[in-house]
Amino acid sequence: PERENFLDHAAKRFCIHPHKMRPGMEACGIDVFKTVRNAGYEVEALTSPYEKITFFGLLLLE
Structure with missing residues (x-):
């Protein structure tokens, strides 16, 4: 769909x-x-576009 392609x-x-x-x-x-x-x-999953977003990342080292 169009939205997925945009994302x-x-x-x-x-x-x-x-x-x-x-x-x-x-x-x-x-x-x-x-x-x-x-x-x-x-x-927890956000239920409103006004909630604070928390980002998480993963660093893999060899």
Whole structure:
């Protein structure tokens, strides 16, 4: 659908280094909510566009 296509390309329009982009955790099959909770954080799905957004990232080192 049109909305999904927009969302797939939205990040690329605002990224100054699109060649360095990596897929999100969800795209790699990671259950982000479960991972965040296992790390000891409280997280719930937003129910309103006015709620505070909390971002989580994952850094993998070799």
